[in-house]
Amino acid sequence: MATDPTPPESISPTVPSWRAEGLVFNAFGAALRRRYGGRVQRISIDAGFTCPNVDGAVARGGCNFCDNRSFSPSRRVRLKRVADQLTDGIRTVRKRYDKVTGFLAYFQPATNTYAPVEQLREIYELALSHGPEIRGLAVGTRPDCVPDSVLELFEMLAADHDVSVEFGMQTMHNDGLVWMNRAHDHGHQVNAIDRARGRGFECGVHIILGIPGETHEMMMQTADEVAALGFDSVKIHNLYVVEGTPLADQVRAGTLNLMDRETYVQTVVDFLQRLPPEMIVERVSGEAPKGFLVEPAWCLDKSRLLREIESEFRRRGTVQGSHYRPPTVSPHSRPRPQDNTPESIRQQIEQRGRLPVLKMN
Template identity: 45%
Template sequence: MTKPYRLYSEALKQQFGCRVHKISIDAGFACPNRGGSRQQPGCLFCDPQGSGASGIARRLSIAGQLEQGKEVMRRKYRASRFIAYFQPFSNTFGPVERLRHCYEEALAVADVVGLAIGTRPDCVAEPVLALLAELQRRTDLWLELGLQSCHDRTLAFLRRGHDYGCFLDAVARVRRYGVRLCVHVILGLPGESRDEMLQLADEMARLHVDGIKIHLLHVLRGTALGDLYEQGAIRVLEQEAYVQLAVDFLERLQPDTLIQRLTGDGPRETLLAPLWSLNKWEVLNAIEQEMARRGSLQGCRCRYR
């Protein structure tokens, strides 16, 4: 069945002729916004273990983590090719020599056909971009930048440690090196109106990003955001409100932007809210049903086509 949006996993299947899955790995990188040079406590929502850290066997080498992940992905999804996803913390925050060693170790593992490198807009120095551009010439490479919001008020509240101007500068430099870019955004952030969230969609369309990950705001125990939630200081979206917002967002993107994520699912053991997000397939099905009800497609209301 054809999706009403451009699904990244389907694009990978067409490119490689088989199922391709990401394997999250922890290469031991730190974050400048968390115990780094700024001596900041980190982003308000950040998991103490780092994004996506649940289930990663940190005791293993990069190659070891990939080999273990391959077994799981083959068994669960019948995947035959894999992308090494450098996920927790800021995976371009370090000397270029160390970055090269880590990325090359991953690429040396059999059946690894690409790299996805998660980081921040303030961690993409020119030497790093030059390395990524070199690697992209011989593998399927994506740079993933966490943005979350285009509104400086919200970024300050989230303790991101950078403003939207920093992100725009990073995008311009990434483009000069020809590196493919996936941007992470969050819907339902405290204090943001529907119109402000859709301004973010318009900005992603204006920039014509290659890929996007749309997350819903989920609250984890042990985070500063979790403390605020338990104090009753913030609220999260209900499922129906998120579904409507996600469809509105998709309609405003460029038609060819690859959708790498459409919801978020925090670790079950630490998730405070919204608990409905644990039913990931129910949420995804509801988004598709709403698009069918509207007769809409990704990009049908894009202002920058």
């Protein structure tokens, strides 16, 4: 959900609203408050989706870092209906926070566009119609799982609702994607964002820093690519290791070295300095519950990590966008390409019958 581009009369139009608030980057929570006039919280929904690199459409085994139970509480219990998850999530958030203006229905675990289009429409509309407290929809997916039929669905929903689609890019470097067992390449991400842009919904991107084999220069190349492709928002987190994954075995065998906290802080600041100032920063770190996390332990203290990132910005005297250089070709001037969704995935989305596992009813 993009923030209101019109600044208050008391703020110069050349100064971003977040700068006027004394922030060092365009933080998600503050952006939501500016848009909605109060606190808005995401409610994570697990509708029972899987992924094409799990079920064999493009690969098996899934991403080597991924155990969805560690990313979403809903995967740690028997799944409830989408409506019940929203009801319970809203109740839980209201107990934690005194004043909440509204909620975003966030389809988070797995690949949340990997189902027949008509069924996707039903499940998204079910969430949006849950009640007036639901202000919009956020959907996490892979860049190879958004054929034009899915993007047209989001475009239709965005005519009446705030809609955000989050693409799991992770890195622009194909060697890193192969290491992860993503089973797509960076070309799928470029194709997806160039087809999605300008349809009325927000396009976000998810990035992982500290992928083995990636140098600082390579991570900055990914930052420049994120800036050049014109995403509306970005999530950044460190590579961390959870139980039940191939990475956990590598860590215990001593064959995988993870980024230390100080290096991560420096890298995040370097990354954000290269992004356009209007891009919303939804996350600057990631963590898993103690029962799932293997390493690194430092990512559990998110508050401390955020303070250190903000302190490093202030020590340097920089902010998000300080080192941003607009691309030669504006993102909105890039032509819309032909759909390159893999045929094996397209068939699963556009040709197969309804999936009984999705938790609608």
